[in-house]
Amino acid sequence: LAMPLFILSGDLINRSGIARRLSDFAYACLGWLRGGLAMASLGACGLFAAISGSNSATTATIGSMLHPEMVKGGYDERFSAATAAAGGTVGIIIPPSIIFIVYGFLMNLPISELFVAGIIPGAMMVGGMMLVAFFICSRNKWGHLIRLELARVLKTGLGAWLGFFAIGLVLWGIYTGKFSPTEAAGVTVGFCIIVGFVSLPIHALMGRPSEERDFRERGISEYLVVQGFSPLELPSITMRSAQITGILAPLIAVSVVMQQILSVLGAQEIIGDFVRGMGGYYAVLFTSMAIVFFAGMVLESLPVTIILAPILAPIAASVGVDPIQFGVIFLVGASIGFITPPYGLNLYVASGVTGVPYFRLLRYTVPYLFALLSVWIMVALLPALSTILIPSG
Secondary structure, three states: OHHHHHHHHHHHHHHHOHHHHHHHHHHHHHOOOOOHHHHHHHHHHHHHHHHHOOHHHHHHHHHHHHHHHHHHOOOOHHHHHHHHHHHHHHHHOOOOOHHHHHHHHHHOOOHHHHHHHOHHHHHHHHHHHHHHHHHHHHHHOOOOOOOOOHHHHHHHHHHOHHHHHHHHHHHHHHHOOOOOHHHHHHHHHHHHHHHHHHHHHHHHHOOOOOOOOOHHHOOHHHHHOOOOOOHHHHHHHHHHHHHHHHHHHHHHHHHHHHHHHHHHOOHHHHHHHHHHOOOOHHHHHHHHHHHHHHHHOOOOHHHHHHHHHHHHHHHHHHOOOOHHHHHHHHHHHHHHHHHOOOOOHHHHHHHHHHOOOHHHHHHHHHHHHHHHHHHHHHHHHOOHHHHOOOOOO
């Protein structure tokens, strides 16, 4: 239930104008660089991930919103769609994360510590992908540059206040135990509906100021109110969310069936015996990572976690790998599977929302994949990246 609710919340955030404000803020900060809009798209994915906790919802929302802008700005449509797909991989790493909660429950680990442990790796994933976007866009001369202006950054930051409030609300609710991840998705949907309904008449009273006007011509009050939507638009918004959910549901169903087949065949015992036979710290660690990577190519992250985490985590702990660090390593690897063929769930979502065929995305997905793999290896080799922010004691 959490997945369709988070996808619906993404569409509501998009239609209300909140997602646009978050992306405007990211563009104000990064637009002076070559490929600034692509990097802003990745930054917006990071911000939206802190609301949704879902890879697919992040890709669907940011892809549908910024893909047309990127194409209009001179970016290759394949690169634009691949950027949305890759950016969505941080959805289950940057807290709050549905899959971190599942992992914490399975392995009896503090969920709050797992959330904190995902902050630096998630930021590194975004940063690594931004570097890729910068180099690709610099080589191809894509994108229009804007000046870095403090006034623009401050105004767009103020305009994104509802997005930041939603992020804070979700994080506060989950960290304090006020609501579960599914309830967090419901709260986000309710928040977006209220904001959309209330903002529409206020926006109309202000004369429906254009979001396209130069920031110097817009007053502070225009930044405080988003465009909103009417109750009559809810059916069309819900229908679009249902279409994206319809793309995902069969893929997840197949992966669950594969999970059951593997269990019946005794694959879990075979994998466990194989990894135990590796022996040392790094052998166990990198063998586990390879297994997670290849499993992510054919399974969704939830079945990967349910099947492999109870097998691999105790073995890793037995050779001295920190349990929290291994949880982050495991889930970063599972997240990379979202853009790894033949499964590549985010690739299907990006294809669905942008209209770019699946196989045409793959060329520009490869550089992002290498960046994410590099970050993954760094997280594995440097435990402090996962544990330094966790309060001691």
